[in-house]
Amino acid sequence: MALVLHRQPEKLSLQEVIAKYPEVPPLITLKIDVQRRGVYYTQNALGTLDESIHQVRGPALFGYRDKQFSLLPESLLLRDGTSIITSPTPFEQNPYIVDFVDGRIVLADNGVILEEVEYWRKPFYYNLKTSSGIPMSYIVSARPQRLNLSVNGYCHFWDNDKGCRYCDIVNHLKQQKIELGAPTKLNPRDVSETFHEALKERGRFTGICLTSGSNTGGNEIFDDEVDYYIEILQAIGENFKAKKFPSQLIASAFNEKQLARLYEETGILGYTSDLEVLNEELFNWICPGKAEWIGYREWKNRLIRAVDIFGRGHVNTGIVGGVELAKPHGCSSEDDALSYTLEEAEDLASHGVTTVYIVWVPRPGSYFHDQQNASLEYYVRLAKGLHDIRVKYDLTIDSDDYRRCGNHPDSDLSRLL
Numbered sequence: 001m002a003l004v005l006h007r008q009p010e011k012l013s014l015q016e017v018i019a020k021y022p023e024v025p026p027l028i029t030l031k032i033d034v035q036r037r038g039v040y041y042t043q044n045a046l047g048t049l050d051e052s053i054h055q056v057r058g059p060a061l062f063g064y065r066d067k068q069f070s071l072l073p074e075s076l077l078l079r080d081g082t083s084i085i086t087s088p089t090p091f092e093q094n095p096y097i098v099d100f101v102d103g104r105i106v107l108a109d110n111g112v113i114l115e116e117v118e119y120w121r122k123p124f125y126y127n128l129k130t131s132s133g134i135p136m137s138y139i140v141s142a143r144p145q146r147l148n149l150s151v152n153g154y155c156h157f158w159d160n161d162k163g164c165r166y167c168d169i170v171n172h173l174k175q176q177k178i179e180l181g182a183p184t185k186l187n188p189r190d191v192s193e194t195f196h197e198a199l200k201e202r203g204r205f206t207g208i209c210l211t212s213g214s215n216t217g218g219n220e221i222f223d224d225e226v227d228y229y230i231e232i233l234q235a236i237g238e239n240f241k242a243k244k245f246p247s248q249l250i251a252s253a254f255n256e257k258q259l260a261r262l263y264e265e266t267g268i269l270g271y272t273s274d275l276e277v278l279n280e281e282l283f284n285w286i287c288p289g290k291a292e293w294i295g296y297r298e299w300k301n302r303l304i305r306a307v308d309i310f311g312r313g314h315v316n317t318g319i320v321g322g323v324e325l326a327k328p329h330g331c332s333s334e335d336d337a338l339s340y341t342l343e344e345a346e347d348l349a350s351h352g353v354t355t356v357y358i359v360w361v362p363r364p365g366s367y368f369h370d371q372q373n374a375s376l377e378y379y380v381r382l383a384k385g386l387h388d389i390r391v392k393y394d395l396t397i398d399s400d401d402y403r404r405c406g407n408h409p410d411s412d413l414s415r416l417l
Contacts, residue, residue, distance in 0.1 A: 012377050014109070021380050024413070027078050030115065032379045032409045034076075034096050034107065035359040038065050038089025041072055044100040048119075049073055055120040057088075058137050059182035061150040061211065063172035065089040067364045069179045073098075076107070077118040083144050083406025084117075087361060120144055123204065125197040130190040138182045139194040146207045146404045147198055151186045151232050155213025157289025164276060164287045166323050168365030169213055188235035195239045207404035208236065211250035216293055225251065226258045233266035244269055248399035250318070253294050253302040259309050270399040271310050274318040275299055278344035278355070285329050304351040312352035313396040318408075321357035321382050322374035334378045342385045349393040355386055356400050356408040379409065386410035391417070 014033055018026045049056070055074040057064070065087045076084045076098070089095035097108045098117065107115045121144075126137040141148045157163050158170045183190075198205065210232065217224035229249060237245065248270040249262065262268055276287050280296040290299060306315045324330055324337045331337035345355040360373045387410050390397060398404070402412040 011375050014114075014376065017376050017380055020377070021384065024380055024384055025080075025416075027080050027082055027115070028383070028409055028412050029376070029380055030107075031078065031082055031084050031412070032359060032383065033376045034084050035086050035361070035409070036373055036376060036379060038087050038093065038095040038361070039076070039098050039107075040089055040091045040095045042097060042099045045098045045105060046072070048100050048105060051122075053122060055122040055126065055142065058141060059150070059180055060141070060172075061153060061169060063168045063363050063365045065093070065361065065364065073119040075120055077120065077144065079116055081144075082402055082412060083120075085143075085407040123198060123201055125194060125201075128197055130193045132187065132190055134183060134190055136194040136197060138180070139186060139190050140198060142198075142205070143404075143406055145205055146209055146406075147195070147205050149186065149191065149208070149210045149232065150212060151191075151210055152212035152215065152228065153184045154215075155289075156216045157214055157287075157293070160289075162289035162292055163367075164289070165326070165367040166276075166286065166320050166360060166362070168363040168369075171365035172363075186232065188231050191232055192235040192238050195236050199239055206246060207399055208245065208247040209250065209399070209405070210247070214252040214289070220255065220258075221293055222252045222254055222258060226254060226261060229262065230265050233262075233268055237267045240267060243267055246399075248272060248316075250274065253290075253299040254306075255302065256305055256309070259306050263309050269310075270314045270316070271306050272316040272318060272399075273299070273303055273306075275303075276318070276320050277324050278319055278341045279324060279331075282324055282330065286323060286326065300348070303348065303353045307352040313354060313398075315352065316354045316356055316397075316400065317348065319355060319357045320360045321379060322360035323368070325374050325378075326368055326371055334374060334381075337374075338378065338381055338385065341382065342389065345386055346389050346392075349389045349395060352393075352395070354390060354395045354397055354400075356397065356411050357382055357386060358407050359409070383410040383413060387413040390414070 018029050057072050057074055072088050075086055099106055099108050104116045106113045107117050123142045128136045155169050215225035245267040247268050249268050250272040253273045277283050283296040284291040303317055348355055362368050362371045397411045397414050400408050400411045401414045
């Protein structure tokens with residue numbers, strides 16, 4: 001039998017939200033709620049985990065809800081192929097339950113089996129090490145169809161305690177380095193060697209994504225960050241015959257000269273720079289480092305100017321969905337939060353910039369560790385609203401769609417088009 005956890009009633013249950021928004025596929029609604037609440041693996045479920053086949057947790061840019069590095073599955077696939085990027089969560093925090101029942105790995109809630117799920121399959125290169133002796137899985141992590149690089153785990157906005165308040169990147173990095181021995185900054189040679197092996201699995205991976213913490217150093221702010229990304233991207237490019245390869249960079253708000261260098265000197269195709277929250281006043285509170293160095297309006301303007309270099313649909317910004325409701329200064333109603341978020345997202349879309357969201361997870365190592373994220377209905381409405389804006393302005397979302405990314409419920413809806 002699946003474990004039973006009695007929960008407090010919410011505004012609308014999963015089934016009520018599915019019934020209210022039939023235009024959103026039920027599996028996407030379920031995925032959102034699993035991201036929102038997290039998962040807990042039973043011992044029966046963990047008994048089916050096979051390290052020779054399945055991908056287990058490894059180094060990551062952000063921390064886990066359970067604050068551990070224990071041997072658990074990396075994440076889950078739903079039966080339609082949708083990836084769930086979710087975090088193992090303590091049982092007492094009311095997560096969904098992953099169990100093994102009647103020969104199937106299942107997702108359950110309050111004793112009711114909802115869906116059959118699968119663990120992610122491990123790529124072959126996870127078994128290998130670089131010539132410097134580092135496990136290749138520590139250099140490049142895999143999602144079902146994407147290769148991910150967290151090239152530098154430190155963010156300089158934390159230097160004067162002005163890191164984003166929802167973020168735990170630096171605190172998590174310290175724990176990860178101690179417990180796993182993972183490198184905090186990648187060597188380009190290790191990256192090139194890992195890609196050489198990863199790309200031998202022909203047809204498995206359809207995209208590449210790079211990200212890291214911000215680096216404010218250089219003659220101009222972010223020059224050092226740009227130089228390092230160029231090094232890493234050129235190392236990746238050694239493994240491709242074509243000048244450009246399917247890739248996305250999630251980075252700081254670079255100026256036009258820096259963006260032109262990135263585009264001209266590397267194989268990068270898409271550029272994302274995250275505003276995190278689409279409201280200037282909340283941006284100043286939630287992202288004090290970004291506000292101090294660049295500011296909301298200039299960050300937004302740099303995104304818009306990037307369209308001239310990368311083209312419409314190839315420039316994105318990400319937001320941490322629900323953080324606009326954080327206490328004490330966040331919006332007091334979900335209706336108001338949704339209204340101003342979608343209004344700003346539409347303004348960006350009118351200039352060729354796409355907005356995607358991730359479900360806010362209050363992480364133990366963040367300033368907002370004791371907060372509560374938004375309701376399931378809010379996240380479904382946000383996903384639908386952002387998707388509808390992209391349809392209205394005919395913007396594609398290739399680098400962040402359900403196949404390549406799996407972390408954005410709104411872009412999962414692109415498969416409906």
